[in-house]
Amino acid sequence: MSIFIKLGWYFKQEWKIYLVGVFGLILTALLAIIPPRIIGVLVDAIHNGKLNASHLMILLIVLTAVAFAQYGSRYMWRTAIWGEAAKLEKVLRNRLFWHYTQMDQAFFQRYRTGDLMAHATNDLSAIQRVAGGGILQFADSMITGGTTLIAMVSLIDWRLTIIAVIPFPLLAVMARYMGAKIHIAFRESQAAFSRLNNKAEESITGIKVIKGLGQQKEDMADFDQQVAQTININRRVNRLDSLFDPMTTMIISLSYVITIVYGGYLVTTGQITIGSLVSFVSYLAMMIWPMFAVGMLFNTLERGNASYDRVMDLLQQRSGVIDDPNGVDQTPRGGIDYDVKQFNYPGDRRPALRDVQFKVSAGKTLGLVGKVGSGKSTILRLILRQFDNYEGSIKFGGIDIRHYKMDALIPAIGYVPQDTFLFSDSIRENIRFARPQATQEQVEQAAEKSDLYNQIKGMPDGYDTAVGEEGISLSGGQRQRLAIARALLINPELLILDDALSAVDAETETQILANLRAERQGKTTIIAAHRLSSVMNADEILVIDDGQIVERGNHEELMKLGGWYQEMFERQELATSVKGGRKNG
Structure with missing residues (x-):
């Protein structure tokens, strides 16, 4: 019953509607007492030869009136009880979804997508x-069972009632014993469902990779193994669950046997009439539902209790990034002053960044380059406030970004990540995702700046072209340019491109960068890239290695240093010239 206590906050909030529902159950139970008694009276009238047309008509009218009242x-x-149950699911679903949107990067590293989906569906x-x-089940078993017992005692015979209900306490003993076992088993079942959900989501998302590497059979075998494990766990739940109904049936059957034997004795000795025995048997039949309801109740409560605990465990997780309700709510303007002495990812003792300091004035462009895993994306994640647990400060327009309200800071940043995510919608809706009210003209202007305009025009459905799930119908370069158009549409104070030009050719890259320089006068841009041609025109370039700045300067200065930048630039230039030679050849 602890789940009722846990949901007490909701029942207190909606007590009036639930009171209407309970009143309806009481009224239904009271009305249900009438038909069996009328049937008993009718049987006695027939048995005694006293039934006539007017008497029969009165009884039929009463039965009809009771049916309409029921x-x-x-x-x-x-409407009251099921309506409030649906409302609770809506409340919890909104709360859980909102919680997901407020959580930080570390949260989504701890919980996989399939597991979060299982909480939002099966558990709720x-x-x-x-x-x-x-x-x-709780109210009806108490109300229907109680009113029926009262009717059996007051309208038929108290001795027969006591004898007939002797087996009923066995049900409470069984329910108490089985309830704890079902709670544990169902929690394991929900966890197994989450794991299976994770596997299915991961396989579907990575189907291209699975097929590309010829791992369909291996992936299917892994999936089959997890299905088998889930089925085995659910079989235990079903075995425990299936013990309720047979036990309830045995208890009811035992009551029927007692009723027929002892009730027959009372009839033969003239202590009750045959009609009363018929009514009593009808009342005993009405006790079947309350008995089954008790069994179903413990099942429902234990399942709900396990699921509620799982959801509450999730809701109690707290984000490491806290939005200050009294923070600055004005849009940040100006440059970036970055001074991070040290940053460690949660749970990682090794610093991801050390002594990273730089300034980017408004209207200037900063380039970030370095080996894979050097820390470029980490630098950008801190600007985006995906993590706040660092030593030092990051100022945007002279104010620490942690002092801004998130609703003021994030809309001022246009971010294009390495892995572009597109929604299963049209090109138009994907471009204006962050600015739904944008006009068609504004959408087209953003597409022109990202050098995607002509390709969209060449598509049969133009801007109405569906991109498919995660943009599957578009090439890698088209997806990147669409994401750039989406970021440019909001005209951000700070534009961040995190290796966002890796899938486009050199000519397209040159055109996009030229458009950015022309359009973003007075606004700040940060470009992280592996291809150095993406940043060679930046006002300052930082070479990152192992979370530290190892070289800095503009393109000419870095080339004179003769370090990593010069070596990598010459390699890439050589690779480009070799490719060009092959094409010409």
């Missing part, structure tokens, strides 16, 4: 069943 009372409790459905079916 229809109304059932409608009352169903189990909780919703507590607020709907659980309340119904």
Whole structure:
């Protein structure tokens, strides 16, 4: 029953509607007492030869009136209880989704997508069943069972009632014993579902890689193994679950045997009438649902309890990036003053950045280059406030970025990551994702700046072309340029390109960079790249190695140093000239 206590905050909030639902259940239970008694009266009238047309008509009218009244009372409790259960699911679903949007990068590194989806679907459905079916099973088993017992005692015979319900306490003993086992088993079942969900999501997302490396059979074998494990765990849940109904049936059957034997004795000795025995058997049949409801109740509660704990564990996770409610809410303008003495990723003792200092004035461009894993993207992640746990400060327009409200800071930054993500929508909607009110003219201007305009015009559906899931219908270069157009559409104070030109050819790269220099006068740009031609015109270039700045200067200065930059630039120039020679040859 602890799940009812855990959901007490919601029941207190919606107590009036639940009170209407419980009233409907009480009314339904009281009305249900009438038909069996009328049937008993009818049987006695037939047995005694006293039934006539007028008497029969009165009984039929009463039965019809009761049927209509039960229809109304059932409608009352169903709309109230099931409606509030759906509302609870909506509340929790919104809360969980909002929680996901507020969490930091570390959270999504700890939890895989499939697991988060399982919490948002399977677990919330189990909780919703507590607020709907659980309340119904609890209240109806008490109300229907209670009113039926009262009717059996007051309208038939108290001795027969006591004898008939002797087996009922066995059900409570069974439910208490099985409830704890089901709670543990169902928690394991939900965890297994999360793992299977993760595997399915990962395989579907990576289907190109799986097929490209010919690993379909191996991946299928791995999937089959996880399915088998999940089925085995669920079989244990089902075995425990299936013990409820047979035990309830045995208890009810035992009550029927007692009723027939002892009730027959009372009839033969003249202590009750045959009609009363018929009514009593009808009332005993009405006790079947409360008994089954008790079994279903413990099942529902244990499942909901396990799911509620899983969801609450997730909601209690706190982001390492805290949005200051009293922070600066004006749009940041100006340059970047970056001074990070040390930064470690959560759980990693080895510093990812050490003594990184630079300034980028408004209207200037900074280039970041270095080997894979050198720390370029980490520098950018801190500007985007994906992590706040660093020593030092990062100022945007003279104010520490941690002092800005997130709603003021993030819209001022146009970010194009290494891995471009596109939504399963049209090209137009993907470009204006961050600015839904943008006009067609503004969308086209952004496409021109990213050198995508002519290619879109050549497509049969133009800007209405569907890009497919994650932009599968577009080439890598088209996806990158679409993402650049999306960032440029908001005209950000700070534009960050994190290796965002790696999939375009040299000519396209040159055109895009020329467009950026022309369009972004007075605004700041940071470009991280592996291809040095992307940053050679930057006002300052930083060479990053092992989280530190090892070289800095403009292109000419770095070439004179004769270090890593010069060596890599000459290698790339040689590779480009060799490719050009092959094409010409």
